[in-house]
């Protein structure tokens with residue numbers, strides 16, 4: 083029975099270690115999450131700015147076309163002015179020339195402002211683009227680091243699991259099933275009893291059961307948490323390793 087208990091404890095040590103390593107491996111990709119979020123946000127902002135820039139450029143093009151048409155209209159107003167025969171015609175043509183000149187002047191002033199604004203936002207977009215490029219590089223570097231660590235942990239998991247199958251093969255099938263069920267439900271399956279108290283659930287076990295444990299003739303379960311229990315001092319007394327003949331329990 084002591085052999086079985088020691089195998090179970092050994093299995094539990096392996097499983098605890100593997101579980102720890104697996105949890106560490108699983109938590110790794112989340113490390114790059116904040117940076118990934120920042121990057122997505124900046125990319126979204128940049129996209130918005132690019133769209134605005136494109137819209138302003140389209141508007142500018144439209145204004146330039148209108149300006150060209152106004153220049154055309156000014157030319158025809160000027161030729162009307164030259165060809166005017168009466169004072170009334172002259173006045174009308176003269177007013178038209180003035181109007182066209184004014185609207186050309188206004189539109190030109192506006193186009194100048196828009197051109198300046200476009201230049202400024204192009205600069206901002208360029209800067210943002212460079213910042214995003216840097217963040218992308220940083221993210222790629224972090225992801226590469228994570229990948230290396232994931233691989234390292236994978237190796238450690240494989241190392242820690244070595245011999246696990248052989249060990250399981252040595253354990254009685256019924257107890258193995260109990261072990262697996264408990265490990266799944268309670269986190270771990272085998273708990274020591276210290277001074278008559280189950281360390282899995284902190285309940286004092288009945289003295290009778292404690293005496294049975296001292297005999298080491300059977301595997302017992304805690305009446306409260308159901309874990310497989312053993313007297314800690316019994317495993318420490320002799321340091322028999324699994325496979326060796328355990329010293330006679332006293």
Ligand SMILES: [Zn+2]
Nearest residue numbers: 280283304307
């Ligand atoms: Zn218990």
